[in-house]
Structures are given as structure tokens and as C-alpha cells.
Amino acid sequence: MAGEKILRVVDLCKSFHRLEVLRHISVDFERNEVVSIIGPSGGGKSTFLRCLNLLETPTSGHILFDGVDLCAKGQSKHIDAHRQKMGMVFQQFNLFNNMNVMKNLTAAPVRIKGMAKESAEAKALELLGRVGLADRADAYPSQLSGGQKQRIAIVRSLMMDPEVMLFDEPTSALDPEMIGEVLDVMKNLAESGMTMIVVTHEMRFAREVSDRTIFLDGGHIEEDKPSHELFAHPESPRLVSFLDKVL
Numbered sequence: 357m358a359g360e361k362i363l364r365v366v367d368l369c370k371s372f373h374r375l376e377v378l379r380h381i382s383v384d385f386e387r388n389e390v391v392s393i394i395g396p397s398g399g400g401k402s403t404f405l406r407c408l409n410l411l412e413t414p415t416s417g418h419i420l421f422d423g424v425d426l427c428a429k430g431q432s433k434h435i436d437a438h439r440q441k442m443g444m445v446f447q448q449f450n451l452f453n454n455m456n457v458m459k460n461l462t463a464a465p466v467r468i469k470g471m472a473k474e475s476a477e478a479k480a481l482e483l484l485g486r487v488g489l490a491d492r493a494d495a496y497p498s499q500l501s502g503g504q505k506q507r508i509a510i511v512r513s514l515m516m517d518p519e520v521m522l523f524d525e526p527t528s529a530l531d532p533e534m535i536g537e538v539l540d541v542m543k544n545l546a547e548s549g550m551t552m553i554v555v556t557h558e559m560r561f562a563r564e565v566s567d568r569t570i571f572l573d574g575g576h577i578e579e580d581k582p583s584h585e586l587f588a589h590p591e592s593p594r595l596v597s598f599l600d601k602v603l
């Protein structure tokens with residue numbers, strides 16, 4: 357359904373002790389939308405993403421996912437079920453070093469979703485093919501480049517059939533020559549209709565691939581617009597000066 361709100365954030369605040377990191381954030385994300393979040397270091401981007409899948413507990417406010425308020429009393433017992441619908445890809449790939457690629461990919465679907473091993477392996481091979489790594493199923497993480505590891509980490513998330521994919525600077529730990537291969541995978545994913553929220557320093561990705569870009573600074577949303585508009589006509593002085601520095 358076009359325009360369907362998959363995630364709604366209402367008046368979200370998050371403090372760590374006395375440090376207010378997120379201040380009254382309200383924003384919606386639509387199904388199939390690709391949204392980039394940009395902003396200066398320490399502005400709260402990672403904290404915001406982590407609140408979305410409740411890796412951090414919001415101090416106040418609401419997060420509605422498919423219409424269910426994840427912050428409401430009584431939802432905490434369903435958190436794992438909600439989280440399974442949100443894939444998360446981090447800067448550090450967090451693969452299990454003692455397992456080969458196939459095992460990394462199939463462990464969770466088999467154990468958590470009760471998927472048959474054979475179906476999980478078939479699905480893994482299909483997805484590996486889509487990211488150009490069909491021949492690396494038997495490799496161990498130590499035998500892979502950073503770009504390959506990150507593509508595997510993306511596949512690992514996809515194995516769980518997420519409704520939304522959250523990315524926190526997925527290319528920041530990579531050597532420059534490997535950034536492109538990961539961005540290409542993300543671009544294909546975006547084109548396939550995946551709903552994606554991407555914290556990124558890659559301004560070209562934000563501008564060219566994402567539908568919308570949010571500038572998060574000082575714990576609140578300074579600007580939130582269609583990407584081409586935000587980059588062509590930044591309004592907030594803080595965004596103008598941020599773009600001056602990074603472009």
C-alpha cells in the first residue's frame with residue numbers, strides 16, 4: 357500500500373543520565389521508502405537507530421511499528437519478535453569468526469525461526485548470488501575482505517525477511533576501494549523495494565539513492581526533505597555549514 361506508515365516515531369526523547377541525546381523527535385517512515393540520516397558526530401544518529409529497534413530504551417515517547425507501540429507496557433515480551441522484523445547492519449560486521457559464511461547465514465533462521473536447514477541453505481545461496489558471493493559459502497570471516505564481510509552481514513539480515521533494514525554507517529570501516537561494492541548492494545536492495553533507514557557519511561548515496569534525507573543535529577531533526585531538494589536547497593544554517601564541510 358503506497359504511503360503506508362511502517363514506522364512512526366512520536367516525541368522520542370533519550371537521555372543518558374543527564375545528557376539529553378535525543379530531544380522530542382517525531383518522524384514517520386513509509387513502507388518502501390529509503391531514508392538517509394546525516395549529521396555531525398555526536399548528533400544522536402546511532403542512538404536514534406538503536407532506539408528504533410529498542411537496542412536502547414527510549415526515555416520517553418513512542419515508536420509505532422506496523423501500528424504496534426513498542427514502548428507500551430506489555431510489549432517488552434514481544435521485543436524479540438519485533439526486532440526480527442528489523443534487520444540491522446553495523447559499521448563492524450559482527451560475524452561469528454568461528455563459523456563459515458553458510459553457518460553465519462543459516463544459524464539464526466534455523467534456530468530462531470525454525471527454518472529447515474536445507475531451505476535455509478538454499479535461501480543463503482540465492483542471496484549470496486545476489487551480492488556476488490555465491491562462491492564464498494565455505495569461507496571463514498578471516499578469509500574475507502571488509503567489503504565481502506559487510507555484504508555477508510547484509511545477507512545475514514535478509515535471511516530473516518525483515519520488513520525494514522537499519523544501517524549504521526555500513527561503509528565507514530571499509531577501505532575506499534570496497535565502499536562501492538557495498539553501496540551497490542544497498543542500491544539494489546533499495547530498488548527491490550526494501551524499506552531502509554541508513555545513517556551514512558556517503559553523501560552521494562544519500563542524494564542519489566535515498567528518497568528522503570534527514571539532517572540530525574544536536575539531538576533533533578533540523579531538516580527533513582526529499583534528498584534532491586535537501587542537497588540543492590539546504591535551509592538551516594547548520595545544514596549549510598555541515599554540507600560545506602563534507603561535500
Ligand SMILES: Nc1ncnc2c1ncn2[C@@H]1O[C@H](COP(=O)(O)OP(=O)(O)OP(=O)(O)O)[C@@H](O)[C@H]1O
Pocket residue numbers: 372375377395396397398399400401402403404
Ligand atoms: N551508552 C551511552 N552512554 C552514555 N552516552 C552515550 C551512550 N551512547 C551514546 N552516548 C552519547 O550520546 C551522544 C550521541 O551519540 P551517537 O553515537 O548517537 O552519535 P552519532 O550521531 O551516531 O555520532 P557518530 O557520527 O560519531 O557516530 C554522544 O554524546 C555520545 O557520547
Ligand SMILES: [Mg+2]
Pocket residue numbers: 401402403524
Ligand atoms: Mg554513530
